[in-house]
Amino acid sequence: MKLLFGVTLAVFSLLNFGHAAGPAVLVKHNDQYHGFMQLPRISEVLTRVNSQAQLYWPAARLYKTDDEAVAELEQQRQALLQRLEQLQLVYTEDDDTEFVQSAKSLAVQVKSWTLAKQLLLVLDPERVRTKAQLNPRLWAGFYSLQVQARPETVSVTGLAKNSELPLLEGAEAADYADLLQFHSGASSSFIYILPAQQKPLLAQIGLWNKKRQDVPAGAVLFVPFEQRLLPAEFENLNQQIVELLQHRVVL
Incomplete structure (x- = not known):
C-alpha cells in the first residue's frame, strides 16, 4: 500500500501544472490519473472518463484511497x-x-x-448532471474509480x-x-x-x-x-x- 501511495504522490507532482500545490483531487481510472485543481463535483469526474465506449455505470464504484x-x-x-x-x-x-x-x-x-473506502454515491452521468442533490463535491484527496464494460x-x-x-x-x-x-x-x-x-x-x-x-x-x-x-x-x-x-x- 505504501508503494501505491508513493506512485500516487509522484503522479500528483507531475500534475502540478505549475501551481504551488498539486491537484486538490486525484482520481485513478484504468491506470490513468485525472487531477482537479478545485474540488470537483461528481459530474465533472464522470465526464472525464465517460468518453470511453461501453462503460457500464450501474456497476461503477468510487473508492477513497487516502492512507x-x-x-x-x-x-x-x-x-x-x-x-x-x-x-x-x-x-x-x-x-x-x-x-x-x-x-x-x-x-x-x-x-x-x-x-479502500467505498463511497455510496450515485455514479450515473446523466442522473448526477440533472439532479443537484446527487452531484456533491468530492473532498480533497485520492480516489479510485472502477467502471468497465458490463x-x-x-x-x-x-x-x-x-x-x-x-x-x-x-x-x-x-x-x-x-x-x-x-x-x-x-x-x-x-x-x-x-x-x-x-x-x-x-x-x-x-x-x-x-x-x-x-x-x-x-x-x-x-x-x-x-x-x-x-x-x-x-x-x-x-x-x-x-x-x-x-x-x-x-x-
Missing part, C-alpha cells in the same frame, strides 16, 4: 481476523472440525481483500467454494444460491447481495422464507454463517464481515 481511510479499514480487518481466530478456537474445543475449516477459509479470504460474472465470497458465477439474466438470489457449493456452517436461508453504490441487501433464499430479490450486474454475493450455528458471543459476526466487505475493491 487515513485505508488505515481505518485495516484496523477493522485485524479486528475481524481476531474474531475469526477466536471462533476457530471455540469450534476446536467443540470438536467441530468442519466448522473450523470454514472459519479458516473465510479468514484467508478476508486477508486477501484489497481495501460484467459477465458475479463475484462470490464467504462460505461458498465458488469465487464467481456467470451473470444470469433475469435471475434472483435463490437462482444463484442453487449453483453454489457451500462450506460447512453456511446459511441455506439467507445470502447477502452487495450492489455497487448501495448498502448491502439481505436476500431470503430458503424453502421456508424465499422472497424474490434480484441480483444486479456487478454485485457481490456473500454467503454468511448460519446464524443458529454461531455461538452467542459471535451473533453479530456476519454483519461485521459485510461491513468490511462493503469496502473490498472489486476489480
